Amino acid sequence: MITREHCAILDAGDPLAHCRARFDLPPETIYLDGNSLGAMPANVPARMKIALEEEWAQGLIRSWNDADWYPAPQRTGNKIAKLIGAGQDEVIVADSTSVNLFKVLVAATRMREGRRVILAERTNFPTDVYIASSVAQMTGCELRCVDPDEVLASIDETVAIVSLTHVNYKSGKRYDMEAVTRKAHEKGALVVWDLCHSAGAMPVHLNRCEADFAVGCGYKYLNGGPGAPAFVFVAKRHLPDMRQPLTGWHGHAKPFEFTHDYAPHAGIDRMLTGTAPQLGVIALEAALEAFEGVDLEVLRAKSVALGNLMIDLADQQLAGLGCTLASPRDASQRGSQVSLAHEQGYAVMQALIARNVIGDFRAPDILRFGFAPLYVRYIDIWNTVAELKNILETRAWDNETFLTRKSVT
Ligand SMILES: Cc1ncc(COP(=O)(O)O)c(C=O)c1O
CATH class of the missing domain: 3.90.1150.10 (Aspartate Aminotransferase, domain 1)
Structure with missing residues (x-):
């Protein structure tokens, strides 16, 4: 009993127990929805005050250089990398999970020309299925959705990409990342993991599992705030070959040379598209301090x-x-x-x-x-x-x- x-x-x-004081929570409230919108870390308002009143209001455009705004997506990505078992310069903060999923699914499909199946599961979060369906239409692939228990057995030589959410949003059921990734690689497929419900909630071992790509959001267990920017992981071995479809200027090798032709950045920056939602990146970066020493x-x-x-x-x-x-x-x-x-x-x-x-x-x-x-x-x-x-x-x-x-x- x-x-x-x-x-x-x-x-x-x-x-x-001491970590609770790192958050600003209403005293009488029991908050069990950090898997939807994380609580606000107590240090964020002070950081935002500086970002607004000093860096934006006083620093103006100079703050892209002087306040180190420009490298914030890379810097914040490197902090997230430590939580998800990725190496430095394999993770960057950008866009939303849905947009990042689109980018990696198209890129991965291009790396498996000759194969036509994107394998996903029926109970996946809807955005994952909607995006995969659109990518399948655009790339001439077939989206094959199976029951969660059938995923492993359904990975065969026709499969180009396996696209799964590590922890299911509704049931909380967790895939064995290592086993799925191993089977996919044995059959010559690539794997895209959605880490929305795992990043910040448990150790994730992307590189130990030899994962190919991953995406995830900043506003759940990472506590980056409503609509916080998302992150994307690309294993270093894939960076030279991967061509993502949203070729905006921030993914260019030399954005400020303003050349006519697109040339992708050599590293993880190629996953960027346009200007970062800077205030959101700053809030997310500050929020990650809640994990210090954990x-x-x-x-x-x-x-x-x-x-x-x-x-x-x-x-x-x-x-x-x-x-x-x-x-x-x-x-x-x-x-x-x-x-x-x-x-x-x-x-x-x-x-x-x-x-x-x-x-x-x-x-x-x-x-x-x-x-x-x-x-x-x-x-x-x-x-x-x-x-x-x-x-x-x-x-x-x-x-x-x-x-x-x-x-x-
Ligand atoms: C598993 C999963 N993927 C993606 C999303 C949505 O991502 P975004 O709104 O950042 O595109 C959610 C939102 O709850 C989710 O649970």
């Missing part, structure tokens, strides 16, 4: 412990109340979230949010709870399940306010 006291003891022994294995251990606690408490407290587990019970197959299915999931989540317990809802029936190990506490899990139990027992969700859908869920 798990008790509230047990959760308090876990918090007292948490080696990452051992990613310790981060993962806490993430697993939070997820296991949520599942054990759901078993203990929610039996017979209409909730079923929609994430793998086995932590080795899970990312940093636990999803529960309930037929009134939307209204139940709204009722929770009204009580200051913030998760989110994904159609048709999924309640998502994300655990950002830098700021989520064990006691938060206890309180969340207690509120959920009360909402389900009293049918507090059965109220017009909670049943009416808002545009962002």
Whole structure:
């Protein structure tokens, strides 16, 4: 029997407990939606004040040089590289995940001429499927979407690219990156990993797994803020051969020579297109300071412990109340979230949010709870399940306010 006291003891022994103070969180709120929009690191406003009032207002155009704005996408990419097992100069910050996915999928398809299949999975995040579908149409390929359990067996010699999300946005199910990448390479295919739900939530070993390409967003576990720019990884061995399609001036070898013909930059800068969203890059770079001194294995251990606690408490407290587990019970197959299915999931989540317990809802029936190990506490899990139990027992969700859908869920 798990008790509230047990959760308090876990918090007292948490080696990452001190990291919570690195975030500016409303005191009475339990925030379990860092897998959608990360909390704001407390150092970001001061950095933004300087960026706005000194660098922009006073420095004006000079700040591209004098405040080192221009190399910020590379600098920030190198900081992210350390979190995802990439080398220096293999990661750069640019655009959105969707746009970066487009760039790497086209580039990868061009590197496998003669093969016609882009293999993806049916339950992938919609943008990944929409972009892959468009790339398939443009490049004369076929987009083949299979069930998650069929991915490994479906990789054969016809496949040019395997395009997968490392951790599924809805179920939190995690692929074995090493096994999938190995099989793809054995069959001569390249792999593109979407790391939106893994970067900053667990150690990722892109180079150890010999991954080819990866993309991911800056606004979830990396805490870069709403609409933060995304990142893109290209393994160094592929950089000389890869030609991405959005050949804007910032990807040029010498942008400020303003030549008529396009010549790609020799390194990761070739993944750039236009001018960086500089304020967003500055916020993301500052936000990454929250990871300073954090051992990613310790981060993962806490993430697993939070997820296991949520599942054990759901078993203990929610039996017979209409909730079923929609994430793998086995932590080795899970990312940093636990999803529960309930037929009134939307209204139940709204009722929770009204009580200051913030998760989110994904159609048709999924309640998502994300655990950002830098700021989520064990006691938060206890309180969340207690509120959920009360909402389900009293049918507090059965109220017009909670049943009416808002545009962002
Ligand atoms: C797995 C995954 N990929 C891509 C995206 C969207 O990326 P963006 O809006 O940066 O294009 C999301 C957003 O939640 C996501 O979960």
